[in-house]
Structures are given as structure tokens and as C-alpha cells.
Amino acid sequence: MIIEYCRNDDFNFGDDLNEWLWPKLLGDCLDPSDNIYLVGIGTLLTSKRFNKTLSKAKKIVIFSSGAWERDHAVLDSRTVIYGVRGPRTAKTLGISEDFVVGDGAYLLRALQLNPVESSFKTAFIPHHRSEQYIDWETICDAAGLKLISTRQPVDTFISEVRSCKKVISEAMHGAIAADAFRIPWIGTRFAPNFNEEKWLDWSEALKINLELHTLPMVYQKRQPLQRSLENYIKKNSLKFISKNEKWKNLPVSFRKASSTDVKRLVQALIAIDTKAETNMSSDKKVAEITEKLRRQVNKLARDYKSGNI
Incomplete structure (x- = not known):
């Protein structure tokens, strides 16, 4: 898969998290030659991105992305949805709220990070x-x-x-x-x-x-x-x-x-x-969202490796 996100001339954490996080969780699934695009963290589900940047994509894998109420993408047979950011995105795209998994940045909780002193x-x-x-x-x-x-x-x-x-x-x-x-x-x-x-x-x-x-x-x-x-x-x-x-x-x-x-x-x-x-x-809700994201990212990896995407 090819990571698709909003690239900037300078750093920007919310966008750059895609290139930092997905290789840690989906490293074996990233292949720049397969023409399958992973659309992850950010408000990326726009008509411009789908109709221009991704116009020749073989498959578009959506995982934790958001959509604007205006100028949103129209999903087609190329799209495979593993989750969207929130209920407003689900409503905009016309899909069930069952697809809501929260923002992919919560998968930071799934990583082992070095301790940091609260200073x-x-x-x-x-x-x-x-x-x-x-x-x-x-x-x-x-x-x-x-x-x-x-x-x-x-x-x-x-x-x-x-x-x-x-x-x-x-x-x-x-x-x-x-x-x-x-x-x-x-x-x-x-x-x-x-x-x-x-x-x-x-x-x-x-x-x-x-x-x-x-x-x-x-x-x-x-x-x-x-x-x-x-x-x-x-x-x-x-x-x-x-x-x-x-x-x-x-x-x-x-x-x-x-x-x-x-x-x-x-x-x-x-x-x-x-x-x-x-x-x-709440601790309960953040644990629930993190587990939902973890399940879906594991499912995505299994499906990709078995050729089901």
C-alpha cells in the first residue's frame, strides 16, 4: 500500500503522523508498486483527492479518515472501508456509524514509548x-x-x-x-x-x-x-x-x-x-476506541497479506 496524506512544505504533526505511525503498524503491507492507497489520518476524503490524486488507484483503503460536509468524496467500487473518524463523516459519506473507529492517532496508545518526565x-x-x-x-x-x-x-x-x-x-x-x-x-x-x-x-x-x-x-x-x-x-x-x-x-x-x-x-x-x-x-471510552482501532488495523493487515483487498 501507498500512504496517502496531506504533505506540507514544512512539518505538521497531524499530517506527518501518517508516515511515522503506519510503517510501525503496517510495515509489511506498504508497497509503493501495488497501486493500493492507504488513506489514513486527516480530513482526506475529499472529491478533489479521489477524482485527481487517486483517480488511477486500483484500491483505496480508508482507515480513520475524516470528510468535510462540503466537497466530500463519493465512494465507489475501489474503496474498502476499515473505519472513519467520526459520526459526522459516516453521515456525510452515507455509511453506517458502525464504521466509526475514531482518529487513528489514538493508536499512539498501542506503541511502547520511552518514559518522559512531566516537566x-x-x-x-x-x-x-x-x-x-x-x-x-x-x-x-x-x-x-x-x-x-x-x-x-x-x-x-x-x-x-x-x-x-x-x-x-x-x-x-x-x-x-x-x-x-x-x-x-x-x-x-x-x-x-x-x-x-x-x-x-x-x-x-x-x-x-x-x-x-x-x-x-x-x-x-x-x-x-x-x-x-x-x-x-x-x-x-x-x-x-x-x-x-x-x-x-x-x-x-x-x-x-x-x-x-x-x-x-x-x-x-x-x-x-x-x-x-x-x-x-473517559478512560472507558478511550480504551474502547483504541481497541477498536487495534482490531481494525490487524484485520487490514491480514486482509492485505491474504490478497483480500
Whole structure:
């Protein structure tokens, strides 16, 4: 099988976990010449991916992936489903909720990892795109938090998350990693293109009563003028044409944040750290999801080796 996922110019934990995790669990099943694609962790079940990237695939193996409500893939005879991320994905694809297995990142619990000393009280994990707007190192220092960037190797990211006693995260897979390692976490919204739908898809699979806390959006780093102009035009064009729903959430900034704006963001993080209640799935539910994922990944391996895919 060939691992299909969202590749970035830089690191991003939630995407890079595919290349890190699947070889550890399905190493004997990975073959770049068989034209069978493994679609795993991430919101990967899009029409664009199926109709372009995977248009000539012999088989498409779906395991723990998610789908957008808009622009989702239409399943065909090539698809073999071993599980999807959550109930919203199942509904979008028109399949039974019996296929819900949770996010594949919970299989981190199935690995033997070296012990890590708990050395930090609270960490903040921004979405990788949010690092375009903010110097999070400075913000986190001012708020008394440890910054954990998703833009670093998977091993390093995992070790840093496991070293914390609490996690505040804008990155969904930051929250998922914390949940998998039984670290209390708090979800936040920051960037204008933050997508709540995928958080709900994941959290509903784990029976988590999700609460997301909104951080004030500021642009500490100057944004390219041309990009802001293009985004401004796209957003305002929606008044006249129905082109792309994502355009309404495009970031637009024509000025850098003031010191007052930055202070407001720092204070919001401090308030969340000191006052907000943490989330975490129940021990029973996370054990159930982990076992379901483990059973399905073993079944996938058996089916592949016996030629039943």
C-alpha cells in the first residue's frame, strides 16, 4: 500500500503522523508498486483527492479518515472501508456509524514509548497555519505557557506533549495527542479559517462534550499585501456569487497588531489556563476506541497479506 496524506512544505504533526505511525503498524503491507492507497489520518476524503490524486488507484483503503460536509468524496467500487473518524463523516459519506473507529492517532496508545518526565505545567499548541500570524514563542512566554509547535518532527512533538500536565490547543491533533496520553486539555479557536466541524466529528466519536474557547484574532506578523487584497476580494464576492464557502473565513489584515492587541491575546490565554475547565474522554471510552482501532488495523493487515483487498 501507498500512504496517502496531506504533505506540507514544512512539518505538521497531524499530517506527518501518517508516515511515522503506519510503517510501525503496517510495515509489511506498504508497497509503493501495488497501486493500493492507504488513506489514513486527516480530513482526506475529499472529491478533489479521489477524482485527481487517486483517480488511477486500483484500491483505496480508508482507515480513520475524516470528510468535510462540503466537497466530500463519493465512494465507489475501489474503496474498502476499515473505519472513519467520526459520526459526522459516516453521515456525510452515507455509511453506517458502525464504521466509526475514531482518529487513528489514538493508536499512539498501542506503541511502547520511552518514559518522559512531566516537566511543564501547561502548554499551548497553535495550528500550524497560525504561526504565519503570531510569534507564539513571545506570546506563550508572556502568558507563562510552554509553546509546542506542530511544525517539528513527530518524535519531538510527542515527547513535548507527554512532558506536560495540561494542554491548550488550537491544533486538533494536539488535543487528540493529549487525550490519547491522558493529559487534560482545552480546545481553542484562533485563526479565522479554524474548522470546528472536524473537531466535532472527532469529539463525538469519543463522547466528549466539546467546549472551544475563542482567542482574539490578531496579526502580530505583517501579512503580504497582495494576499490580503486577494482574500478581501474573495470574501466580498460572496455577496454576489456562491463560489466557495471557505472564502468567507479567509484571513484579511492590512495592519500589524498593536501592543494592546497583543496584550489582549496574552490575557485571554492566561484566563483560559487559570479559569477554563479541561476536557478529556473517559478512560472507558478511550480504551474502547483504541481497541477498536487495534482490531481494525490487524484485520487490514491480514486482509492485505491474504490478497483480500
